[in-house]
Amino acid sequence: MTAHATAQPAPQPLLLDAGGHTCVAWWHAPAPAVDTGAAPHLPRGWLPAGALPLAVVLASSWGEEDMSAYDGQRALAVALAASGLATLRFEWPDTGDSSAETGSASVADALAAFDAAAARARALSGCDRLAFVGLRLGALLAAHAAGARADVAALVALLPVANGRAFVREQRLLGAGLAAAAPATPPGAAFDAAELPVLLGGFSLPVRQVEALSALRWPAAVGAVRAALLLTAPESPGRGAADALAAAGVRVSEWSQPGLGRALSIAHQASLAPEAIAEIARWLQQRADGGAPAPDAAAPARLDADTAALLAVSALDARPWMRVRHAGAALRERVVRIGSPGAAEPPCLVGVVAERDAPEARAPRRGIVLLSSGRERRVGPHRLWVAFARHRAALGDVVLRVDVAGIGDSGAHASRDADRMPEQYDARAATDVARALAWLRREHGVGPCSVMGICSGAFNAWRAALDGVDVQQVVLLNPLLFHVSPGMSMDPMDNAFGQIGVAAAAGRSLLDPARWWKLLSGRANVAVITGAVAARARHALRLCLRAAARTVRWPLRNDLAVDLERVVGRGVAVDFVFSFREPGLTLLREESGRRGMRLESDNRVKVCVIAHADHTFAGTAGRVALYACLDTLLLGPSSMLAPSVVSVSQQPATVRP
Numbered sequence: 001m002t003a004h005a006t007a008q009p010a011p012q013p014l015l016l017d018a019g020g021h022t023c024v025a026w027w028h029a030p031a032p033a034v035d036t037g038a039a040p041h042l043p044r045g046w047l048p049a050g051a052l053p054l055a056v057v058l059a060s061s062w063g064e065e066d067m068s069a070y071d072g073q074r075a076l077a078v079a080l081a082a083s084g085l086a087t088l089r090f091e092w093p094d095t096g097d098s099s100a101e102t103g104s105a106s107v108a109d110a111l112a113a114f115d116a117a118a119a120r121a122r123a124l125s126g127c128d129r130l131a132f133v134g135l136r137l138g139a140l141l142a143a144h145a146a147g148a149r150a151d152v153a154a155l156v157a158l159l160p161v162a163n164g165r166a167f168v169r170e171q172r173l174l175g176a177g178l179a180a181a182a183p184a185t186p187p188g189a190a191f192d193a194a195e196l197p198v199l200l201g202g203f204s205l206p207v208r209q210v211e212a213l214s215a216l217r218w219p220a221a222v223g224a225v226r227a228a229l230l231l232t233a234p235e236s237p238g239r240g241a242a243d244a245l246a247a248a249g250v251r252v253s254e255w256s257q258p259g260l261g262r263a264l265s266i267a268h269q270a271s272l273a274p275e276a277i278a279e280i281a282r283w284l285q286q287r288a289d290g291g292a293p294a295p296d297a298a299a300p301a302r303l304d305a306d307t308a309a310l311l312a313v314s315a316l317d318a319r320p321w322m323r324v325r326h327a328g329a330a331l332r333e334r335v336v337r338i339g340s341p342g343a344a345e346p347p348c349l350v351g352v353v354a355e356r357d358a359p360e361a362r363a364p365r366r367g368i369v370l371l372s373s374g375r376e377r378r379v380g381p382h383r384l385w386v387a388f389a390r391h392r393a394a395l396g397d398v399v400l401r402v403d404v405a406g407i408g409d410s411g412a413h414a415s416r417d418a419d420r421m422p423e424q425y426d427a428r429a430a431t432d433v434a435r436a437l438a439w440l441r442r443e444h445g446v447g448p449c450s451v452m453g454i455c456s457g458a459f460n461a462w463r464a465a466l467d468g469v470d471v472q473q474v475v476l477l478n479p480l481l482f483h484v485s486p487g488m489s490m491d492p493m494d495n496a497f498g499q500i501g502v503a504a505a506a507g508r509s510l511l512d513p514a515r516w517w518k519l520l521s522g523r524a525n526v527a528v529i530t531g532a533v534a535a536r537a538r539h540a541l542r543l544c545l546r547a548a549a550r551t552v553r554w555p556l557r558n559d560l561a562v563d564l565e566r567v568v569g570r571g572v573a574v575d576f577v578f579s580f581r582e583p584g585l586t587l588l589r590e591e592s593g594r595r596g597m598r599l600e601s602d603n604r605v606k607v608c609v610i611a612h613a614d615h616t617f618a619g620t621a622g623r624v625a626l627y628a629c630l631d632t633l634l635l636g637p638s639s640m641l642a643p644s645v646v647s648v649s650q651q652p653a654t655v656r657p
Contacts, residue, residue, distance in 0.1 A: 008032075008082055010341035010348075011074075011409070015322055016120060019112035021093035021100045022322045024335065026074075026409070027124055028081035028089070051084050054153065054288035055125035057117050058089035061136035063171060064201035065264050066095050069135055070377055070408065072263045072272030076133070076280065083281045085288065086125035090117040095383070097335065097352050099324050102383050103197070103205040107141075107212050114145035122151070129153045131284055136160065136264070137167050139241065140216055147223045154287040155228040155250070156280055159260065162240030164216030171200035202382040202618035218244030227251045229283045231276055233260040255279050266374070323357060326387075329394035330357035338402070338439045339411075347411030349432055351378055351402030354393040355444065364447020366634070367440040368392055369433065370401040371457030373616065374424055377408030380454065381616035388627055392634070398444045404432040404460060424456035425484050433464035437471060448472040450634065454616070455480060465567045465574070473573040475633055477626075478615055479584045482591065483558035560588070561595035568604045575606040575633050577626065579613040606633070 009029040016023040030051035058080075060066040060073050073089060080087040091098045093105035093113055100109070118130055131154040134142035139157035146152040161167040197204040205213075218241060222228075228250045230242055235258070246252050255276075263272045321332040331354055339348040359365070370385040372378055378401040379386050389399040403410040406423030413428065423429075433451060440446050450473040453461035458479035465474045568574055578585040588596065588607070599605040608629050613622025 008078075011077070013335035014088075014120065015320075016090060016113060016116040018116040019093065019105070019109040021105060021109060021113070022098060022324075023090050023093055023113045023116070024097040024322070025088055025090035025117060025120070026077065027120075028077045028087040029124075030084050030086045031082050051086060051125070052285065052288035053127055054085060054129050054131055054284065055121045055127040056080050056085050056087040056131045056133055056284065057114070057121050057142075058087055059114065059117075059132070059134045059138035059142055060089075060091070060095075061134075061138050061264075062092060062095060063203040064174060064382070065136050066092075067376055067379075067381070068265060068270040069263050069272070071375060072270060073135065074409065075272060076277050079277045080281055080284065083285060085131075085281070085284055086121065086127065088117055088121040088124065090114075096377070096379055097333070097386070099322055099333075101387065102203055103209055106209065107216065110141055111145050111148070114141060115148070118145070118149060118152075129288075131156065131287060133280065133284075134158065134160075137164075137213075140164065140167075140218065143222050143225075143245070144216075144219050146225050147219045147221050150224050152223055152225050153227075154284065155222065155225050155245075156284070157228060157230045157241055157245075158276075158280075159232060159236075159263065160230060160241035163218065165214040166240075167216075168200065168210055168214045171203075172198070174201035197620055199619070202616065204620060218248075220244075220248055222248050222250060225250055227253070227287060229253045229255065229280065231255050231257075231260060231279070234258055236261065253283065255283075270375075324354075324390060326390040326394050331355065331390055331393050332357045333390075333393075336400075336439075338435055341411075343411065344414035346431065346435065347405045347413055349402055349405065349411075349435060350409035351400050351436065352389075353398065353400045353440075353444070354389045355398045356393060356396060359396075364445065366397045367437065367444065367446030367449040368397050368399045368634075369436050369440070369449065369451045370399065371404065371433070371451065371453035371460055372401075372407070373453075373455035373457050375407055378403045382618045384454065384617060384623070388630065391627065397634075398440060398446050400436055400440055402432075402436045404429040425459060425481070427463065427484075429460040430464040430467045430469060433460060433471075434469045437469065450475060452477065452630070454478055459484070465572050466563055468570075471572060473575065473633075474567075475575045475577060475630065477577045477617075478579055478582050479576075480587070482560050482563070482587070560591040561593055561599075564592060564596055564599055564605060568599060573606070574604075575608070577608045577610065577629055577633075579615055579617070579622070580609060580611045582615065585609070608633075 008031040012027045012029070014025040014027055016025050056077075058073060058077055060069055077087045077089045090113060093109050094100040094102050114132075118132075121130060122128065128151060130149075130152045132142040132146050132152055133156040134140070135158045139155075139160040140163070142155060142157070146155055161170075193207065195206045195208070198207055198210045200210070222245065226249075228245050230245075230252060232254065234256050242252050242254060257273060257275060260273060260276060263270055263276075265271075321334045324331045324333055333352055333354045336351050336353050337348050338351065339346055341348050355365075368389075370378070370380065370389060372380045372385065380401070385401045389401050392399050404423065404426075405428065406412040406426065410432075412423070413426075437449050437451070440449065449471050451461040451464060451471050452475040453459070454477040458476035459481050461474045462476055462479065462482060465471055564574065576585075576588060578588075585607075592599075596605070600607060610617070610622055610625050610629060613619060613626065617623045617626045
């Protein structure tokens, strides 16, 4: 039997109170009817006509794994809802848009969040049975959460960790190459050794939390769970989870697929295979229907209950604002939609707005729009923008961190040409920025507006300013590109950024005596050195030709100097912030040439350099210096009109990252 598909309800944002924290969650109501198109890998005749008597609670991993897997988790939730399984996915108290500062939530807080999510899933779905689905560390926490309940019938562990200690060890290795230095402690100052920060994959946790995570093991009992599905990659099978669950009396099914670990790649490359999503949906449907291929007689009543629950979401979640305290100030935040959910063009944008809980009756307030990098959602790399947004809101600004179309929870464009750029470099993102600014002005009455972005977010901020969007300041953090064109390769070796990076590296290599000694002693690869010299020569020739063309006023394609003059000529403050030795700084200097240097010397463009910082400002010291630098750039509306040249190496702490 196959039902006709109808429109699936849009995911609804929710707030969960747990352990003194507030977690952001998303409710994916089951589709009113299910079609084979929703789950093409399921056998013919299997799909039910409506909602199933099993609700799913979906938990991600923590830290960098949560960042990279967000798109895959969202796709899984959408697919489960489309196949008749009501699904609630939630963020841990100290991840994503939730209220707690990174590293401040305990394991007990995480389990309390799981319990709150389970209670909300039952209330919204009307189901009396649940299934817990967890990714990596989330799977381990799901097993512990299930052991405290009697209504969890099934457990799905996606790439489960062997134990907490293994997770901590892997994350510490991921963070080993990042700048992790903490701000210096003043002489004679008292500090608690248990609160010292430890960098785990770009996120900071205090020692006491690391020790608590390391002590986590798979539980000896998992409540009413009698069946579990483990999805693993052949290259890292790991028996810890399977053996522990089997010892607890759980019937374990295992499914493996090469490349399943890609779900944990960096954000713009991560993806959860459709086959894995279909396998999870098929297995959970079996748990819901007990193996029967046809829906039972209660399906229509459950469908009515689910529809009513969806309409009651606002009533159940009557508090749309999340209250947060930051630096002694009372703030409020909420998830916002710009546009209509499900709209094809323009797609609905999703963001989080932060402001003082009791805004002062003064006008105009400053509006700030924050853009993330790659395919990372609005919280920014390593949650960069969450702390900064709250800090600026505490100072009186209205701050919107937003996903452009096709990123995070925002809708995608209805059509994409074959030669269009990836979403993070889509030229239409400039329109998304304009819509975000217009929303801030309309809904919050802000005055002057700044747009800040990092990496590809910086490109989108720059593109918006170049296209004439009504913005008074753009702050560009570590941009890697200033111009893109349809069909352009995103491989760094095939574009201007990659060529400049190779040339810069080649220049440093030629000045390194150790490399010359390796060459003279016969231990160096002559072909590599020859290629480096050739790359440097080609790049030097290109720069000379561009300088000559500018001298005779020959129009150049993609002339950064002309673009800068055009933007600052409209009164827009253009500020650049780079990490030390960032390739984008070399790109800016060389592509803008002498005319760009003149803009700096005339105080029309500002360039800041943050020492001891990596590309995404994961290290504590680099992030503190970045926040202080951004505060300097946002001293007041007047600073937007008369920027000056500065170089920032280190600043006093103003924001706790």
